[in-house]
Amino acid sequence: MTDQITLSAATVTLLSDACKAEIAAHLGLAPTSPLATPSTIAAVPDDGWDYAEFGLQAARAFLQGCSDRTKEVLALMVTEDSFSLRALEREAKAGESGLRGVWTGLTKRTRTITGDPSSALIIWDEVPEKGDFIGRLTPVTLDSFRRALAE
Structure with missing residues (x-):
């Protein structure tokens, strides 16, 4: 250990x-x-959410409870420091709002691992002129998922 x-x-x-x-x-x-x-x-907004900071062990534990589809989407999410929701949907071959089940799973898993019912994994920033959202993870969590997914 x-x-x-x-x-x-x-x-x-x-x-x-x-x-x-x-x-x-x-x-x-x-x-x-x-x-x-x-x-x-990167600044973490003070918007009432507790954004999860997962170390490598927590990221490994997180992934153990995820479906293959969720792991696939997570791998796409962490290739860059941030991701476009619409681009991610295209890369994952899902229609608009086609990843709703993945988001639900990520939220539930985040709250299970942290034990915090108000914990969130993804920091969302709206791009109003494009009807898109930019998502990102805290730097520690981003690095931990990159390393855990590479194992």
Whole structure:
């Protein structure tokens, strides 16, 4: 079993450069790669939702309870830092609103893993002029799913 420690972005900013470098080395990051700080983390809206932050172990557990279709859509979602809902529907060969069951499954699984009934996995930003939505995950969750899906 792997140990897990979670540090908030605010806490990371308080660490010395040497400490940040040591943590980065243990995580297998390039020595020149900065750890995420508030200036490098995409803003998470303060809209009343608790956006899930899954580490690698939580992402693995999440995937164990997902259907193949949900895993396929998740893999498409994490190829980039964000995704267009309409483009994702096309890539997944689903019609408009054709992924409704996947969204329901993702929401239920997120709330099961977090134990939080108001937890959400996807941060949605509307693109009003296009009738589309842009979805994204928190940076930690995005990285964890990328790694878990690659295993």
